[in-house]
Amino acid sequence: MYFEKIRGQQFAKKYLSNSIKSNMVSHAYMFEGPTGVGKNTMARELAAILLEMDNLFNSPDYIEIKPDGNSIKIAQIRKLQTDILVKPFKSYKIYVIDEAQKMTVEAQNALLKTLEEPPKYAIIILVTNNKESLLDTIKSRCEIIKFTPIPMREVANYLVTTGVDEKRASLLANFSRGSMQKAIELSESEDFHLMREEVQKYVETFLGGNLIEIMDIQSSIEKYKDQIINVLDLLINYFRDIMMAKENVDNSMIINLDRLVFIKNMSKKTTYSQLSKIIDIIEETKNKLRSNCNFNISIQVMTLNIYEVIK
Numbered sequence: 001m002y003f004e005k006i007r008g009q010q011f012a013k014k015y016l017s018n019s020i021k022s023n024m025v026s027h028a029y030m031f032e033g034p035t036g037v038g039k040n041t042m043a044r045e046l047a048a049i050l051l052e053m054d055n056l057f058n059s060p061d062y063i064e065i066k067p068d069g070n071s072i073k074i075a076q077i078r079k080l081q082t083d084i085l086v087k088p089f090k091s092y093k094i095y096v097i098d099e100a101q102k103m104t105v106e107a108q109n110a111l112l113k114t115l116e117e118p119p120k121y122a123i124i125i126l127v128t129n130n131k132e133s134l135l136d137t138i139k140s141r142c143e144i145i146k147f148t149p150i151p152m153r154e155v156a157n158y159l160v161t162t163g164v165d166e167k168r169a170s171l172l173a174n175f176s177r178g179s180m181q182k183a184i185e186l187s188e189s190e191d192f193h194l195m196r197e198e199v200q201k202y203v204e205t206f207l208g209g210n211l212i213e214i215m216d217i218q219s220s221i222e223k224y225k226d227q228i229i230n231v232l233d234l235l236i237n238y239f240r241d242i243m244m245a246k247e248n249v250d251n252s253m254i255i256n257l258d259r260l261v262f263i264k265n266m267s268k269k270t271t272y273s274q275l276s277k278i279i280d281i282i283e284e285t286k287n288k289l290r291s292n293c294n295f296n297i298s299i300q301v302m303t304l305n306i307y308e309v310i311k
Helices: 010-021 039-051 074-083 105-116 136-140 152-161 166-176 180-188 192-208 211-246 257-267 272-290 295-310
Strands: 028-032 062-065 093-097 122-128 143-146
Touching (some): 010 039, 010 143, 028 039, 039 122, 105 136, 152 166, 152 180, 166 211, 166 257, 192 211, 192 295, 211 257, 211 272, 272 295
Parallel strands (some): 062 093, 093 122
8 A cells, every 4th residue: 555654635645546556647746735734745755656766865866846045946947857858767757846836937837848748757746735826727737636634633643653642732733723744843842832822912912902012912923933824823723712612612623722711701802703804814914924025014914903803
């Protein structure tokens, strides 16, 4: 059985296993889905099987292309196009383009020419968390394999095997939202507990509605600049839990279950509509920061917009 080490992703594993067994491997794949759910691991395992190698990075027939700075540039694709003309030592040459959504339009157009007429021995795997950023002509020439969030129970069970106690493993699995990578990062982070405590204070401050105190959040949150997406995800989880509490859902639906008293108290201070708007504001801020918008301006706008909803 292929891909036994990969958690979840039953469809992807079955589809690729059948392709290998029937000798019907495609010349181009797009592995699309959330960050940290096994797309890169699957690409490497597929390459290892086809190249019959345990250590891929010892093979000249396996090449990974990653963003150079904030993007994958046309020069990187030109280099691929030159290399792909050199015949492989074995049966295949395999190229994995990581964070493919960061290819410039020029790079995508250049790659398109290779995807239209690839050498028979070439396999190109595009790994992306946002296929909508890629040209339709690129997508139409790839077999798109959808990767989904890993079930939380599987994430928790894996963390337990690494030495995390069951209660903490369950909490981290909830926060990971199906991303094994994120769960592992959180389990290894010494700052996560302190960050979560501070985020809880931010929630209380926002729902307190005092403009001066809310604006102070901007300077406090700056120390988490390198981990801002995690901070914003924590905020979203708290506001989502408060929304769930207002709906009187089963406690098993609450992510921050160990903070249930706090969550229920906060649910009395706001409306369902306000919470929905706040979550939308934070999600919009995440998108801006991922698009390299100015950090201070983005956080300032977020805090002001949340205040406008609460006041």
